[in-house]
């Protein structure tokens with residue numbers, strides 16, 4: 001086990017010196033460097049790398065499939081897929097994503113050290129744009145691979161500088177792999193926990209039961225830009241007021257339902273201290289235990305924002321940007337892994353590529369304890385001992401799924 005050694009190789013990549021967090025947006029320089037690192041790690045292990053035309057990378061231990069999922073006429077023995085993503089949210093933590101990729105390579109090493117002889121290929125994956133931090137749609141790579149998003153829609157998604165996903169990728173994305181379920185027997189994603197359930201349980205590793213349904217909605221509030229010094233308060237059409245009320249309403253409506261609502265991103269036009277804004281655009285991230293609760297929550301926030309917009313003389317447009325349904329991981333597989341590892345089973349409110357692939361493949365997730373419970377922040381953490389326990393757990397899972 002060389003966890004620290006391997007971890008230190010990627011630790012400086014994309015790290016912001018001021019915040020200590022990571023700026024590893026999909027297909028930008030730091031993430032491209034991590035993709036090169038991924039290829040080098042695969043190479044070191046004699047694992048050929050295939051790409052799926054969507055920006056996702058796959059390193060094969062065992063006979064690789066023909067590498068062109070979309071023109072596939074022949075599928076070999078279904079492989080066991082593991083891995084995660086290399087991109088981050090703005091000023092994100094070190095572990096969210098890369099821990100699953102590093103652990104996957106180390107789990108391959110562990111298995112090989114024991115002389116394991118898999119009857120199925122073991123494949124380490126790095127999925128592109130899991131966070132949606134650059135192009136707005138989370139799990140973009142896995143959604144393309146499963147056919148959950150139309151390749152033309154994905155191609156046209158643009159980043160803040162106007163660069164399209166197709167341009168960043170260098171091609172129109174290939175889209176769904178019709179042979180996906182033949183190609184892969186199962187997917188197991190290891191991820192840092194983004195909460196404190198494992199701290200409470202006193203366990204270094206857990207198994208995921210479900211992912212709350214969640215989504216992103218863009219709220220565009222238009223008013224009238226005007227002079228801060230001369231415009232009478234009664235004459236203003238100030239979208240910032242509607243915005244402020246919307247944020248408070250989201251918080252209240254989520255609390256009422258035991259759900260989660262966040263407004264973590266906002267853009268103000270013209271963004272001047274001495275001007276009443278003309279437009280405020282904000283993004284609502286909403287998550288709840290059931291689809292019904294999520295729908296009610298978003299409808300309630302929308303209704304309250306619309307009512308407030310009428311009072312403020314502003315105009316409101318709400319656009320859904322992404323939706324992730326309730327994911328219940330394969331019960332048989334989850335129970336099997338929880339028994340194998342004697343690990344607790346827990347749900348999460350975070351989205352993952354595993355949640356997308358679960359619609360097509362038997363899928364499970366392992367979580368590694370996070371002492372602070374903090375994630376999507378530079379304060380995200382995990383101890384080396386727990387990360388090593390995660391690798392051992394993942395190796396046992398791969399042995400169970402690929403060597404029998």
Ligand code: HGY
Pocket residue numbers: 130131138139349350351352
């Ligand atoms: O849950 C999320 O925000 C993302 O999918 N990682």
Ligand code: MN
Pocket residue numbers: 065066067072073074075076
């Ligand atoms: Mn094939």
Ligand code: MN
Pocket residue numbers: 089096131376
């Ligand atoms: Mn994340």
Ligand code: MN
Pocket residue numbers: 085096097130191352
């Ligand atoms: Mn993640």
